[in-house]
Amino acid sequence: MRVQVRPSELKGTLxxxxxxxxxxxxxxxxxxxxxxxxIQNPLASGDGLSSLHAAQSFGISIQKSFDRWVVQGSGGNLSLPQxxxxxxxxxxxTCFFTSVASLVDGYTVITxxxxxRRRPIKILVDALNSLGAKAFLTRPNQAAPPVVIRGLLKGGDATIDGFNSQYVSSLLVSSALAEGSTTLTVRNALEKPYVRMTLEWMRRFGVVVENHQDCEHFVIEGGQTYRSPGVCSVPADWSAVAFPLVAACITNSSLRLTGLDYADMQGDKRVVSILKQMGAHISTQEQEGALHVEGGQRLKGGLVIDLGDIPDALPALVVAATQADGVTTFTNLAHVRIKETDRVQEMYEKLTLLGCNLQIDGDSLTVRGPSKIAGGEVSSSHDHRIAMALVCAGLAAQEQVVVTEAECAAVSFPNFFEKLMACGADLKLIEDELA
Structure with a gap:
């Protein structure tokens, strides 16, 4: 899908x-x-459905409707995927179910x-092997899936690099069902809010983990049992909030975002405070679970922003920085390079094509603003956050911006474009012709 974006403003509620x-x-x-x-209010597209389908492969019965999933738990007795x-x-x-597969006696293949198939997972594979499972990657000299896993996970001691919190979270969840206890040491612990989120969900399902040194050392007793709490309500995605929020900040908009949970532990809530530091006019309404943003004010740079714990915020915040007076520097970005794409390089290349002033220095990205965003055609590189960030940039451009391969936005934000259009965004969605 191609999205034609013309300069426009956002008004209303999203x-x-x-x-x-x-x-x-x-x-x-x-x-x-x-x-x-x-499960109430699940993300019923893209990555959310991938998790549902993976669970069903292990014999889990799930009834799915638009706004809720009903899951019949296995009590830890999973079937071997066929x-x-x-x-x-x-x-x-991929990461969570690679570890889940280590709880099954038999071979599971995940791709x-x-x-x-380019994203590294060898660190997780090595950790599973050190805890008694048998796992290997299918391609010589490659660190990415396909991966083959055979249980059973026994427990023991493992040390893992924590620059990708998904490795850590997946091991925590599965180690509670291992034969014995596990001691997990994490070096270079980043993305800690995501690990804390995992620990909180484990607690809600009746399993408590010893967490020492702020997500750097864990003791997980094996042979435990997860018990359903009954109803699991999924809060709104603060990672998704960043995109309409930035779009409104950099245009002459008046936008209200709803369905938010300010008590939630998602690290990307910090985007609101970062934008406020940059001079954005944002009012939070915690009781109503909403916020209101008034655009049209010049943002200010001069900030050094460490994204070690909130890597997904980079694409949206970089777009905001292009419209800020002065220099904004984003640091601690090594793990941002191994997401769906190398998002540091991608944002540098795409926004440079649109006339913005960016510079990469190792694992830092510097943005000099304000820039006049030119028109042109840019690809999302099939990365949902890149696609949404580029569309937001297009709303503040001087001329039309065309974003190609944009359908990937649905991975994390279903109907993103339609929701923007309902608030006044001048977008035209053009389906690609079949070859």
Whole structure:
């Protein structure tokens, strides 16, 4: 799909979808738990559905409707998948179910789309092997899926690099069902809010983990049982909030975002405070679960922003920085380079093509603003956050911007373009012709 974006403003109210990160954790733990779980407000597209399909491959019965999934838990007694599991574009699903597969006596094969088959997972594979499972990658000299896993996970001691929190979270969840106890040491612990989110969901399902030194050392007792809490409500996705929020900040907009949970532990809530530091006029309405943003004011740079814990915020915040007075520097970005794409390089290349002033220095990205965003055609490189960020940039451009391969936005934000259009965005969606 190609999206033609013309300069325009946003007015009205926009509801944010359910969190991808929460949805996948709910799907995994509901599958492993005893009892029936009702997941309300799941992310019912893209990565959310990938987690559901992976769970079904292990014999889990799931009834799906638009706004809820009913999961019949296995009590830890999973079936061996009969075919290869395709996780699509979901890195989180790939990591969690790679560890889940270590709980099954037999061989499980997990793969994904072209991007997943480039994303490294060897660190997780090595950790599973050190804990008694048998896992290997199918391609010589490659660190990415396809991956083959055989249980059973026994427990023991493992040390893992924590620059990707998905490795850590997946091991925490599965180690509670290992034969023995596990001690997990994490070096270079980044993305800690996501690990804390995992620990909180494990607690809700009746399993408590010893967490020492702020997500750097864990003790997980084996042989435990997850028990369904009954209803699991998925809060709105703060990672998704960043895109309409930035779009409104850099245009002459008046936009209200709803469905938010300010008590939620998602790290990307910090985007609101960062934009406020940049001078954005944002009012939060915590009781109503909403916020209101008035655009039209010049943002200011001068900030050094460490994204070690919130890597997904980079694409949206970089777009905001192009419209800010002065220099904005984003640091601690090594892990941002191994998402669906190398998002540091991607944002540099795409925004440079549109006339913005960016510079990469190792694992930092510097933006000099304000820039006049020129018209032109740019590709999302099949990365949902790149696609949404570029469309937001197009709303503040001087001329029309065309974003290609834009359908991937549905991975984490279903109907993103339609929701923007309902608030006044001048977009034209053009389906690609079949070859």
């Amino acid at each position: 509801q944010v979808p359910g969190s991808k990160s929460h949805t996948i954790r709910c799907a995994v733990l509901s599958s492993l738990a005893k009892g029936e779980s009702i 075919t290869c599991i395709d996780t699509g574009n979901s890195g989180t699903t 994904g789309d072209e991007q997943i």
